[in-house]
Amino acid sequence: MTQILDLERLRKYRKTYVAMLISSGLSLIASLVLSYDAIKLAANPSSKLSCDVNAIVSCGKVARSWQSHLLGFPNAFLGLMTEPVVIAIAVAGLGLVAFPRWFLRAAHLVYAAGLIFALWLLSQSFFVIKAFCPWCLLVTVSTITVFSTMTRINVMENTWALSPERHEKFVHFLDRGWGRVAYTFIYCFLGFAILMKYGKYFLP
Numbered sequence: 001m002t003q004i005l006d007l008e009r010l011r012k013y014r015k016t017y018v019a020m021l022i023s024s025g026l027s028l029i030a031s032l033v034l035s036y037d038a039i040k041l042a043a044n045p046s047s048k049l050s051c052d053v054n055a056i057v058s059c060g061k062v063a064r065s066w067q068s069h070l071l072g073f074p075n076a077f078l079g080l081m082t083e084p085v086v087i088a089i090a091v092a093g094l095g096l097v098a099f100p101r102w103f104l105r106a107a108h109l110v111y112a113a114g115l116i117f118a119l120w121l122l123s124q125s126f127f128v129i130k131a132f133c134p135w136c137l138l139v140t141v142s143t144i145t146v147f148s149t150m151t152r153i154n155v156m157e158n159t160w161a162l163s164p165e166r167h168e169k170f171v172h173f174l175d176r177g178w179g180r181v182a183y184t185f186i187y188c189f190l191g192f193a194i195l196m197k198y199g200k201y202f203l204p
Helices: 002-011 014-043 059-063 076-094 101-129 134-157 164-175 178-202
Strands: none
Touching: 014 059, 014 076, 014 134, 059 101, 059 134, 076 101, 076 134, 101 134, 101 178, 134 164, 134 178, 164 178
């Protein structure tokens, strides 16, 4: 009976794992493109990239900045290393694998660091570099989505050992769909901020 109940509980996360799988897959594709572009620029720094549209929509301008090589190598390489792990987690979750609490905590913390890094890069693109790379934006949006899915699973499983009262409030919040509203608002806010600051470069 306990095993049946556990399987029923894990089946409730299938949509969450599907969202995680799609988002991490898109982020991996973006990382592959960005890695290819980084190698192309390394061979010929004056190369023009396919998404170099104008002074603002310019992958080349972003890729040539020091922020894109913060650890001494292209940031896209981090995506090549981490996104396959997330994809594996999503596939295992769809297969109704029950992860131990320590693993869910570790994944949550690691991806939280990834989210902070992605948002920092976005802020640098917005305020310092003053140019945007569409592939980088895709990575940022995908990172927000994956972190949201991991947060949902951690909350539902109560991996952070919240008190029963607080855990019930968070579960009720998510069950009512407010989590989706929250990250949809974030997407809209980012899009609106970019449009307000650089809309003249996007619109005819």
